[in-house]
Amino acid sequence: xxxxxxxxxxxxxxxxxxxxxxxxxxxxxxxxxxxxxxxxxxxxxxxxxxxxxxxxxxxxxxxxxxxxxxxxxxxxxxxxxxxxxxxxxxxxxxxxxxxxxxxxxxxxxxxxxxxxxxxxxxxxxxxxxxxxxxxxxxxxxxxxxxxxxxxxxxxxxxxxxxxxxxxxxxxxxxxxxxxxxxxxxxxxxxxxxxxxxxxxxxxxxxxxxxxxxxxxxxxxxxxxxxxxxxxxxxxxxxxxxxxxxxxxxxxxxxxxxxxxxxxxxxxxxxxxxxxxxxxxx
Ligand SMILES: [Zn+2]
Numbered sequence: 066x067x068x069x070x071x072x073x074x075x076x077x078x079x080x081x082x083x084x085x086x087x088x089x090x091x092x093x094x095x096x097x098x099x100x101x102x103x104x105x106x107x108x109x110x111x112x113x114x115x116x117x118x119x120x121x122x123x124x125x126x127x128x129x130x131x132x133x134x135x136x137x138x139x140x141x142x143x144x145x146x147x148x149x150x151x152x153x154x155x156x157x158x159x160x161x162x163x164x165x166x167x168x169x170x171x172x173x174x175x176x177x178x179x180x181x182x183x184x185x186x187x188x189x190x191x192x193x194x195x196x197x198x199x200x201x202x203x204x205x206x207x208x209x210x211x212x213x214x215x216x217x218x219x220x221x222x223x224x225x226x227x228x229x230x231x232x233x234x235x236x237x238x239x240x241x242x243x244x245x246x247x248x249x250x251x252x253x254x255x256x257x258x259x260x261x262x263x264x265x266x267x268x269x270x271x272x273x274x275x276x277x278x279x280x281x282x283x284x285x286x287x288x289x290x291x292x293x294x295x296x297x298x299x300x301x302x303x304x305x306x307x308x309x310x311x312x313x314x315x316x317x318x319x320x321x322x323x324x325x326x327x328x329x330x331x332x333x334x335x336x337x338x339x340x341x342x343x344x345x346x
Contacts, residue, residue: 066159070152077151077174078118081144084182088143091182091197092190107132118144143185150177150327157331163215172209172216173330176202176283180323183276187319193272198279206242206282214238216330217245217285242282249281249289250274253322256297269318276319280326288329291336296325 086102089095102111109131115121122141129136154173163169183197209216212235219227219237221244226237253274260268281289300321307316329336340346 066156070155073155073170073174074148074152077148077178078144080151080174080178081147081181082116082118082140084147084178084185085140085143087182088139088185088189091194092186092192104129104131104134106134118148139185139189143181146181147178150174150181153331161215161334163213165213169209169213169216172205172213172283176205176209176330177327179205180326184320184323187272187317191270191315191317193270193276193319195272195275198272198275202276202279203246203282206246206279207239209283210239210242211235216283217241217288221286241285245281245283245285245287245289246278247281248286249284249293250278252290252293253277273318273322276322280322284326284329287337288333291333291340292322292325292329294325294340295328295336296321299324 089105102116103109104111106129109129115125115130119141122136125136127136127138128134151174154177155170158166158169158173161169179197179201183193183202186197187193214227214234214237217238219225219232219234219241221237221241226232226240227234231237232240253269253276257267257269257271257274277289277293280292284292296318300316300318303321304316308314
């Protein structure tokens with residue numbers, strides 16, 4: 066398992082390197098397929114051995130080889146985060162007994178990678194691109210529902226849709242996912258509407274509604290509510306901390322939703338158990 070985790074994390078770091086390109090180009094409307102990487106300061110091409118995730122940043126001591134301008138911390142950070150997302154996903158799908166397990170690892174990792182990119186873009190530009198929330202994430206989530214029904218199961222409001230062969234597991238799982246998407250988007254839409262009334266300004270963007278709808282597709286209705294709870298809690302705690310430290314109230318919610326989604330994807334049962342013991346629900 067250790068060797069597998071190292072290999073998967075290394076692969077994740079290279080995917081993170083690609084995400085850095087997406088994070089830079091997508092909000093600027095540049096095409097991200099094709100074209101070699103270049104330094105954003107001097108425009109010089111970056112040769113392959115200066116483009117190795119995390120390592121090159123350390124070897125070059127965070128400076129461009131040509132113009133010596135600082136390389137943003139974001140690059141190694143995104144690479145390390147993505148490596149972690151891939152490794153944790155690989156480990157958790159095995160622990161959870163997902164079936165088929167490799168397909169589950171691919172779905173978790175792909176979904177997590179897109180969440181990393183969406184979070185970074187939201188953090189820097191305060192936008193969540195429709196390309197990610199309405200296209201990439203829903204496609205991965207629907208594929209997850211169909212190909213790995215164990216991700217959110219086939220149970221809807223206490224009834225197993227696939228019980229006694231009433232429905233094919235893939236179809237039952239897809240229906241559960243669709244309800245999760247509706248409930249997820251509806252819940253965030255409601256918070257947004259109430260928050261906007263209370264604060265008399267836009268509490269959060271429509272992008273958050275779309276993002277949580279996409280996450281609901283993969284988490285199912287129960288997971289969508291559970292993950293939203295984690296996101297609100299994390300956002301509340303960190304938001305207050307950031308506000309106290311910087312007086313900045315314009316903190317994007319997208320990264321917290323991503324944390325909530327991944328927390329439930331990886332640790333659904335322990336979180337549910339915690340809620341059950343503390344709140345009795
Ligand atoms: Zn340069």
